[in-house]
Amino acid sequence: MSTPNKRPRPVVIGVTGGSGSGKTTVSHAIFDQLQGHSLLMLEEDSYYRDQSEKPMAERVKTNYDHPDAFDTDLMIEQIKQLLEWKNVEIPVYDYTEHTRSDKTVLVEPKEVIIVEGILVLNDPRLRDLMDIKVFVDTDDDIRIIRRIQRDLEERGRSLQSVIDQYQSTVKPMYHQFIEPTKRYADLIVPEGGSNQVAIDLLVTKIRDIISD
Template sequence: MINDSNRKRPVVIGVTGGSGSGKTTVSQAVFDQLQRHSLLMLQEDSYYKDQANMSFKERLQVNYDHPDAFDTDLLISQLKALLNWKSVDIPIYDYTAHTRSSQIKHQTPREVIIIEGILVLNDPRLRDLMDIKVFVDTDDDIRIIRRIQRDIQQRGRSLESVIKQYLKTVKPMYHQFVEPTKRYADIIIPEGGQNKVAIDLLVTKIRDILRCNHEL
């Protein structure tokens, strides 16, 4: 049995972009193409702060697109544990209740860790743990349409509430906090999951890193 201390550090890929940009689709496409390796996906949304101490009305007023909405310290702590081949218990967020659920997801370490979320390149401590940083760049009009479809179909939201939130927080926070992180990206993927060439190039690069790791 190989001692964990002698194992090569897992490869970390950060994938970001605005809400509805297609970053989840890109992450899933990479995940699907690398299935012969051991992979896991960390979603930044899992690390929204626990708001059990707040009323439901108060939770509705929270700006969920601001860095303060996330427990980034916990995300970094758990990522570091996974990089040291230690298992973690990931929170599960309840989008309907706007707080963490009572459930957790036990996650064992893997060779490749994909971190996906709107602000994963915002914190330098998190960026420094990444081997490849990806920004999925998609026009505002396409992103709002995708967000409307997702929030109504998957999260039980009304059209009015989705549009109101988008104009009040999602769009301004994107331009203030998300779009500026494009400068840190190693790879920029226009149009998200539709860009098969960029995804294939990203997968090839990850495979090269993994091959080098196995040869060491």
């Protein structure tokens, strides 16, 4: 993976799945088991498009589960920069204003880059940058229960608003755009973070790549 006088190319791991699937839990489990290596988590949610030119009435209608909601071009550009061991300024999204804020976060390249999000396997250009592609596969009923618990406890939303959003955008977008990307995965992890066998296999493979 390296040439004389040149740093090894970082390893890129794509982790995807529907909302509430456990993909974040899987990503953090990888972190926990790869202590001693430098790791970076790159979240697709940071790359929601800037909507500052739109009125608020239009911003609140954004379908955040559709590919068009993401600035995938910028995400690809910044991953390529990280692969060249260059620092990048990751955008910060303001969910209260439904647009990108004027803040950024300075991110330094690491040995292992975990790219996590619902649509990270949707774009072939993004997939081509990944060394390992993971799909976390969890039943719809479990995912909606997890989403309800999260949105009620952490985001102060009403039960009806969560259900309405799930039925109108989250579920249909999952079956139209997210679930079909399962065919691109190198590893399918049923039930997310509770599947320790799959996580151990994944970590072993990552270690093999790093040590090459």
